[in-house]
Amino acid sequence: MRVTELTETSRVVAGTSGRKAKVTALAECLRAAEPEEAATVVAYLSGELPQRQIGVGYAALRDLPPPAVEPSLTVPEVDAAFTEIGAVSGAGSVARRRELVAAVLGRATRPEQDFLVRLLAGELRQGALDGVMAEAIAAAAGVPAAAVRRAAMLRGALGPVATAALAEGAPGLDAFTLEVGRPIKPMLAAAAPSMDEAFAKLAPAGSGKEVAVEWKLDGIRAQVHVSGGEVRVFTRTLDDITVRLPEVAEAVRGLPVRDAVFDGELIALRPDGRPHPFQVTSARTATRTTRSAEPVPLSVFLFDVLHLDGADLLDAPGAERGAALAGVVPAELRMPRLVTGDAARAEEQFDEAVARGHEGVVVKSLDTPYTAGRRGAGWVKVKPRHTLDLVVLAVEWGHGRRRGLLSNLHLGARDPETGGFVMLGKTFKGLTDELLAWQTRRLRELAVREDSWTVHVRPELVVEIAFDGVQHSPRYPGGIALRFARVLRYRPDKSAAEADTIDTVRAVAPVLD
Numbered sequence: 001m002r003v004t005e006l007t008e009t010s011r012v013v014a015g016t017s018g019r020k021a022k023v024t025a026l027a028e029c030l031r032a033a034e035p036e037e038a039a040t041v042v043a044y045l046s047g048e049l050p051q052r053q054i055g056v057g058y059a060a061l062r063d064l065p066p067p068a069v070e071p072s073l074t075v076p077e078v079d080a081a082f083t084e085i086g087a088v089s090g091a092g093s094v095a096r097r098r099e100l101v102a103a104v105l106g107r108a109t110r111p112e113q114d115f116l117v118r119l120l121a122g123e124l125r126q127g128a129l130d131g132v133m134a135e136a137i138a139a140a141a142g143v144p145a146a147a148v149r150r151a152a153m154l155r156g157a158l159g160p161v162a163t164a165a166l167a168e169g170a171p172g173l174d175a176f177t178l179e180v181g182r183p184i185k186p187m188l189a190a191a192a193p194s195m196d197e198a199f200a201k202l203a204p205a206g207s208g209k210e211v212a213v214e215w216k217l218d219g220i221r222a223q224v225h226v227s228g229g230e231v232r233v234f235t236r237t238l239d240d241i242t243v244r245l246p247e248v249a250e251a252v253r254g255l256p257v258r259d260a261v262f263d264g265e266l267i268a269l270r271p272d273g274r275p276h277p278f279q280v281t282s283a284r285t286a287t288r289t290t291r292s293a294e295p296v297p298l299s300v301f302l303f304d305v306l307h308l309d310g311a312d313l314l315d316a317p318g319a320e321r322g323a324a325l326a327g328v329v330p331a332e333l334r335m336p337r338l339v340t341g342d343a344a345r346a347e348e349q350f351d352e353a354v355a356r357g358h359e360g361v362v363v364k365s366l367d368t369p370y371t372a373g374r375r376g377a378g379w380v381k382v383k384p385r386h387t388l389d390l391v392v393l394a395v396e397w398g399h400g401r402r403r404g405l406l407s408n409l410h411l412g413a414r415d416p417e418t419g420g421f422v423m424l425g426k427t428f429k430g431l432t433d434e435l436l437a438w439q440t441r442r443l444r445e446l447a448v449r450e451d452s453w454t455v456h457v458r459p460e461l462v463v464e465i466a467f468d469g470v471q472h473s474p475r476y477p478g479g480i481a482l483r484f485a486r487v488l489r490y491r492p493d494k495s496a497a498e499a500d501t502i503d504t505v506r507a508v509a510p511v512l513d
């Protein structure tokens with residue numbers, strides 16, 4: 001497939017707000033692709049590189065070579081060039097990379113150059129389009145969208161799934177199964193502002209349904225794979241962190257299982273059982289640890305089991321998975337959990353979790369399967385006060401004591417319809433000197449455009465924000481703005497595609513006048 005076809009598809013997709021029209025355009029493009037190039041096509045149209053990072057920053061994209069007159073560049077040629085660029089290392093690598101970038105961009109027409117530059121700069125990144133892309137793959141290959149989504153969650157990426165679907169149809173997708181040792185995307189929770197609303201979603205009055213009410217600990221998500229005597233621990237971004245956490249592997253190794261995949265939370269607790277500040281937990285999994293600090297051991301709280309000794313449990317209802325977990329994991333390694341149909345008893349469980357210093361609870365349906373990689377309807381978190389994970393869209397230079405530092409952050413929520421971001425407000429509150437220095441450095445790396453006040457950045461950094469409410473505001477594009485937003489911390493474990501959506505903002509905070 002030629003890059004010009006991709007560029008044209010991208011233009012059509014960006015130019016329409018209708019989900020159906022986007023799916024149709026993407027499906028048409030995928031149908032025209034060879035199965036083996038489909039993975040690359042899917043990645044590019046999702047604004048991603050199959051290589052993830054190839055070390056090309058904005059600086060290398062400033063002076064473009066004159067464009068080609070006629071389109072000729074193909075997708076496999078670009079992919080091969082990017083792989084080569086990514087492999088350059090050692091002395092002189094910056095110049096060599098620039099040369100290779102110029103060589104490939106010199107063969108592109110003006111619109112193709114624009115497309116490739118935005119792709120390399122990360123500005124095409126529209127993670128929220130995953131759902132649209134899954135539908136497009138399904139339409140192009142003539143398979144059910146649910147089968148595509150399922151395969152993607154098991155594989156951890158859409159590209160290889162597209163190749164299989166186009167080459168072999170539905171049987172190709174059946175080949176993606178849960179493999180012990182290969183992490184899958186974890187199931188996520190929806191949010192409710194109160195226990196009553198969580199119950200209204202999962203166990204409405206009169207339904208006679210019960211739910212599980214589990215503590216929500218503010219630790220690190222861990223997927224623990226056991227195969228024979230070997231234990232491996234993965235983060236929610238699917239990174240293998242086993243070697244950093246010997247105590248976790250040790251705790252799980254003793255369980256009476258041969259093969260298993262568990263889901264759980266790791267957290268540093270004080271001797272009295274209350275949590276250490278989140279930074280103490282996160283320092284244990286950070287790439288660079290401060291040597292001076294004595295590592296605090298993490299406690300393991302497992303709350304789900306996805307595979308147990310040959311049986312896949314992903315599709316089993318929550319009650320069955322809960323029973324399977326309790327059958328092999330002793331209470332001290334399990335998340336505290338209460339099964340009840342009574343909202344008042346659930347509220348007591350919530351109060352106890354909060355009284356012990358934890359974040360709140362996750363209310364879980366007993367009849368839904370494990371919907372990996374998605375904010376499934378089966379889990380609903382309830383916290384005393386909700387915070388939001390928003391994306392930094394731009395930042396303003398500070399004044400006075402903050403002169404020379406990037407300070408006032410422009411915050412955006414995801415718009416699941418367009419794949420873009422809706423700005424909800426600004427804040428410079430809550431930033432420590434250390435955070436200011438860090439964000440100044442990091443945001444300059446992400447800069448795409450700048451005037452004397454403001455630096456516009458690639459929408460990649462996720463920041464956790466506390467706020468007092470949401471109010472109507474004609475000045476902001478979504479018609480709402482955050483009141484008294486302040487920074488709690490950055491969330492390096494989350495990508496922009498995982499940030500909260502504008503719908504979540506409306507769900508957790510009623511809009512005040």
Ligand SMILES: Nc1ncnc2c1ncn2[C@@H]1O[C@H](COP(=O)(O)OP(=O)(O)OP(=O)(O)O)[C@@H](O)[C@H]1O
Pocket residue numbers: 187188189190214215216217218219220221236265303335362381389
């Ligand atoms: N009992 C529990 N069940 C499920 N997840 C739990 C539980 N306790 C703590 N967690 C954590 O809460 C997260 C689920 O909430 P969600 O899917 O909204 O992720 P999140 O956006 O990281 O949440 P938050 O920012 O509120 O911690 C999980 O990723 C996990 O790390």
